[in-house]
Amino acid sequence: MEAIIQSLYTTFLLLWKALWALGIGYAFSSIIQVFISKKSAATYLGKGTPKELFIAAMLGFVSSSCSFAALSATRSLYTKGASLISALAYMFASTNLAIEVAALAYIFLGWQYALGLFVGAPIIITIQAILVRLTMPKKLTQKALEHAKEKTEHNMEPSEGLPNSFIKMLRNKLVWQRVGKAYKAEWKMVYKEIAIGFLVAGFVATFVPESFFQAIFPTDLPKWLIVPIQSMMAPVLAIITVIGSMGNGPLAAILTNNGVVFGAIMAFLYADFNVPPAVKINANFYGWPFAIYIAVITAASAILTGISVHILFSLFGILPTEIKKISELTTFQFDYTFWLNVCAIGIAITLFILAKSASKEHQHQNE
Numbered sequence: 001m002e003a004i005i006q007s008l009y010t011t012f013l014l015l016w017k018a019l020w021a022l023g024i025g026y027a028f029s030s031i032i033q034v035f036i037s038k039k040s041a042a043t044y045l046g047k048g049t050p051k052e053l054f055i056a057a058m059l060g061f062v063s064s065s066c067s068f069a070a071l072s073a074t075r076s077l078y079t080k081g082a083s084l085i086s087a088l089a090y091m092f093a094s095t096n097l098a099i100e101v102a103a104l105a106y107i108f109l110g111w112q113y114a115l116g117l118f119v120g121a122p123i124i125i126t127i128q129a130i131l132v133r134l135t136m137p138k139k140l141t142q143k144a145l146e147h148a149k150e151k152t153e154h155n156m157e158p159s160e161g162l163p164n165s166f167i168k169m170l171r172n173k174l175v176w177q178r179v180g181k182a183y184k185a186e187w188k189m190v191y192k193e194i195a196i197g198f199l200v201a202g203f204v205a206t207f208v209p210e211s212f213f214q215a216i217f218p219t220d221l222p223k224w225l226i227v228p229i230q231s232m233m234a235p236v237l238a239i240i241t242v243i244g245s246m247g248n249g250p251l252a253a254i255l256t257n258n259g260v261v262f263g264a265i266m267a268f269l270y271a272d273f274n275v276p277p278a279v280k281i282n283a284n285f286y287g288w289p290f291a292i293y294i295a296v297i298t299a300a301s302a303i304l305t306g307i308s309v310h311i312l313f314s315l316f317g318i319l320p321t322e323i324k325k326i327s328e329l330t331t332f333q334f335d336y337t338f339w340l341n342v343c344a345i346g347i348a349i350t351l352f353i354l355a356k357s358a359s360k361e362h363q364h365q366n367e
Helices: 002-035 050-061 067-079 084-096 097-107 111-135 139-153 166-171 173-207 211-217 223-239 244-257 262-270 276-286 289-314 337-367
Strands: none
Touching: 002 097, 002 173, 002 244, 002 337, 050 084, 050 111, 067 084, 067 139, 067 173, 067 276, 084 111, 084 262, 084 289, 097 111, 097 244, 111 262, 111 289, 139 173, 139 289, 139 337, 173 244, 211 223, 223 244, 223 262, 223 289, 244 262, 262 289, 276 289
């Protein structure tokens, strides 16, 4: 019982450490979603050229950081005419390039890991594009696309029906109500993912011995083998832990404390779409054969990118040399984290009130 209480206490302190990044990050994401329209994006992403991949990545950057929302948006782009490699570029960027994901990497791991998410983005997108062009089965792809079109839902985009002028949007009450609704929707999509991720991290930090991690990520190997072998095991751990992008940060911190190298940690962060719930969602969208194909492509890309980023950071001499201890991350203090959390809570309350007022007005209009 004492260990369980310690596990829950560790979970709370890890979440407290990251609360401001989540609250403020989702507020920023919600504002961007309302102010920037993606309605006609798919028409410009049909060929998978380098320019289109860049556009897809930027669209992902300004979108929701929820893995499951990203999968739905990816399907929408794909069924509306985007190429598969453009859709995958969007899918990766929507989580791994999200501000709140980078903030969590910085908080729990350090600046090199946050930088690694951005440095690795063009590498993994390029690798995905090459792998898809070399291996894409046309008959399977066509069948999956037809299956996805049958499952497509037509929902209103957050920016639809709003003024075109940026100044008018800033002064428009409806705009900020939409921001509140988008913010509420973000939390509704990710709260389970966040809760599971932090609970798993608290449980692992308390109960799982170091020998478990050494079995998955061996360290008694020649130096030139450690990075590729550990990186190859990263997607396997992602599958076992069933944690999406927003829950990976605290668990990654525990991995670093147990001897997992930089490149393998990055591969683990990149492999957030290989978790069973994500594969199952893709299976619902496209059918199991295509879902497994996407999982293999994303896993291989994560492994190769993790190795590449490790080598690149090594060449520049910026591999992380200090590890943030779990004891440091689970200490309550009245520091910048406390005041940023107070601000984040205030922002959350304000946006939830706006979302509630929007719902009341909508109900009043329907009466």
